[in-house]
Amino acid sequence: MEIVRVEGLTFTYSGFDTPAISDINLSIEEGEFVLLLGPSGCGKSTLCRCLNGLIPHFYAGKMEGRVLVAGMDVSKTPTYVLSQYVGMVFQNPENQLFSLTVENDVAFALENLGMPRDEIRRRVDFALKAVGIEDLRKRSPFELSGGQQQKVAIASILALMPKIMVFDEPTSSLDPVSAKSIIETIFKVKKELGTSVVVAEHRVELLADKVDRVIVMQKGRIVKDGRPREVFVSEEMIPYGVPVPKVVSMAKGVNRHFKVFNEIPLSSEEFEQGIRRFIHDKVR
Amino acid sequence: MIKFDNVTYVYPTGVKALNSVSVEIGRGELVALMGENGAGKTTFIKHLNGLLKPTSGNVYVDGKDTKTLSVAQLSRIVGVVFQNADDMFFLPTVEEEVAFSLRNLGFSEDVVQRRVDWSLKFMELEEYRNRSPFLLSGGEKKRLALAIILAWNPQVIAMDEPTVGQDSMQKEKLKEMIKQLNLQGRTVIISTHDVEFVAELKPRVILMSKGRIIADGKAEFILTDGELLSSCSILMPQVAATMSRLADLGFNAKVISVEEAVRNIVEGLRGLEHTRRA
Ligand SMILES: Nc1ncnc2c1ncn2[C@@H]1O[C@H](COP(=O)(O)OP(=O)(O)OP(=O)(O)O)[C@@H](O)[C@H]1O
Ligand SMILES: Nc1ncnc2c1ncn2[C@@H]1O[C@H](COP(=O)(O)OP(=O)(O)OP(=O)(O)O)[C@@H](O)[C@H]1O
Ligand SMILES: [Mg+2]
Ligand SMILES: [Mg+2]
Numbered sequence: 426m427e428i429v430r431v432e433g434l435t436f437t438y439s440g441f442d443t444p445a446i447s448d449i450n451l452s453i454e455e456g457e458f459v460l461l462l463g464p465s466g467c468g469k470s471t472l473c474r475c476l477n478g479l480i481p482h483f484y485a486g487k488m489e490g491r492v493l494v495a496g497m498d499v500s501k502t503p504t505y506v507l508s509q510y511v512g513m514v515f516q517n518p519e520n521q522l523f524s525l526t527v528e529n530d531v532a533f534a535l536e537n538l539g540m541p542r543d544e545i546r547r548r549v550d551f552a553l554k555a556v557g558i559e560d561l562r563k564r565s566p567f568e569l570s571g572g573q574q575q576k577v578a579i580a581s582i583l584a585l586m587p588k589i590m591v592f593d594e595p596t597s598s599l600d601p602v603s604a605k606s607i608i609e610t611i612f613k614v615k616k617e618l619g620t621s622v623v624v625a626e627h628r629v630e631l632l633a634d635k636v637d638r639v640i641v642m643q644k645g646r647i648v649k650d651g652r653p654r655e656v657f658v659s660e661e662m663i664p665y666g667v668p669v670p671k672v673v674s675m676a677k678g679v680n681r682h683f684k685v686f687n688e689i690p691l692s693s694e695e696f697e698q699g700i701r702r703f704i705h706d707k708v709r
Numbered sequence: 710m711i712k713f714d715n716v717t718y719v720y721p722t723g724v725k726a727l728n729s730v731s732v733e734i735g736r737g738e739l740v741a742l743m744g745e746n747g748a749g750k751t752t753f754i755k756h757l758n759g760l761l762k763p764t765s766g767n768v769y770v771d772g773k774d775t776k777t778l779s780v781a782q783l784s785r786i787v788g789v790v791f792q793n794a795d796d797m798f799f800l801p802t803v804e805e806e807v808a809f810s811l812r813n814l815g816f817s818e819d820v821v822q823r824r825v826d827w828s829l830k831f832m833e834l835e836e837y838r839n840r841s842p843f844l845l846s847g848g849e850k851k852r853l854a855l856a857i858i859l860a861w862n863p864q865v866i867a868m869d870e871p872t873v874g875q876d877s878m879q880k881e882k883l884k885e886m887i888k889q890l891n892l893q894g895r896t897v898i899i900s901t902h903d904v905e906f907v908a909e910l911k912p913r914v915i916l917m918s919k920g921r922i923i924a925d926g927k928a929e930f931i932l933t934d935g936e937l938l939s940s941c942s943i944l945m946p947q948v949a950a951t952m953s954r955l956a957d958l959g960f961n962a963k964v965i966s967v968e969e970a971v972r973n974i975v976e977g978l979r980g981l982e983h984t985r986r987a
Contacts, residue, residue, distance in 0.1 A: 464878065464879070465874060466845075470846060517795065572902070598873060599902060601902060627875060667877070669877075671905065671946070671948050671951075675948065679975060682975045693950045
């Protein structure tokens, strides 16, 4: 079932001539995991802001076209209603923190929805544990390291568990072990609850084999919308700033000498399997 | 150039962010600080320009104890790019932001203009020169922060998470820039979680965990030691992670570059072919 529909969307920030995003058409299904890629400044954050209503409700500018989320027109729906359906982690998460303690920050949206106490406690515990910051629950979010703050912002969304989760560069300040485990948690939540996930990221090594779909943007427009293997393997996407996972480069390098991989791997695991299968077949 | 002598730093809240840290960084060295979230990297960097002073122990920059110098004095030697670029901006336009510290350092107006032009161009920000820094995208803000330091070109350049928000092409340029600065004899210290970036840059790596330095050595050694890395929540770069899965087949697990890995695998497969024929 379709959960997000974007039709002919163009947005120009007020005071500027050129649109930040132009003529975006997009449909996202329930349970889909979408990776948003593209060079710095191409419009990823702007598109994300349109999905949760920050645009047009909080950013001044000219908006054409429309965005439907769970059937509601974003520009005609108040953000407090939208926030029950779409949760977003900002690119700069410290702008999102405001409470006296980490725990209160994560519980805030749930309390606003009037959720029962027990349920709030259960969800907050789950979310803090999922991002690995249970020990920080009584700390002030303003006295944390950059990565710890990013984890608080992610925990708030995980606790809310909206139908659509939008993450604007969620792993940018995370250490690799945290980044990996948080992406795995998001993946699990998506699978179990059928949540739709949109992630804008430049670091793709951890995501390449998890996402269903990759959308590449360039100068405010969508220039490619396809399966991850298609996007990461085809050289045509490199000029668009699409990063090539290291295993893809390795597999292509090996294939020039031995035809090991029929299908180019997107993870270390897939690469390993390919090599083992090749050796097994050869030795027999 | 930089010396930490048994430095401990405790935030007013009681959190001990640096715990008896002793390390020396020579003039012209290229160093990457790595370690889990909350390890103390940012706290370490803030000690370089005197934004924080040790609770106990001493930090020396160019032979001078930072306790005897003001932030203004230190900033003639050390330039810091903050983790959160927003914290660096306070002027109405991108251009003024870059020019500010240059004027402060007493450069003549034509030098200021030349340097501003050059650094904005290098960071691909010329078209935004008259815009407010707060109306830039996330990656553009980080590049502006880098442009400020680049224009100013101090002897020691410390960058907290410089690759955040940068696409693969910008990262490539950043890597070239860092190498270039280093070749000019600048001391460059970066704090980063980007293992792939570090694997390409191949600097000296200082690993931190829970306020302490737990390892210090060449990127090739540190980044291929899975056990050591996991003790501070770092994963091997993808090349090393992949190769270590194949170690039992006789492949070399200790490589971090794609080219080396491919060469090693191809040689291994050739060897196999020969034994089979024989
Ligand atoms: N302003 C502050 N007040 C109190 N404690 C702080 C403050 N800033 C950081 N801390 C704490 O000090 C420790 C070290 O933080 P620091 O910011 O140096 O870590 P880091 O290695 O840079 O982490 P990250 O990778 O997340 O940026 C952490 O436990 C953090 O919670
Ligand atoms: N608040 C704003 N006001 C005006 N222009 C803006 C604003 N935020 C971003 N822009 C501009 O709009 C364009 C798209 O920015 P956006 O933040 O959507 O890019 P992005 O793809 O998220 O980039 P990054 O990867 O660097 O975060 C850029 O040219 C940027 O300079
Ligand atoms: Mg962005
Ligand atoms: Mg930090």
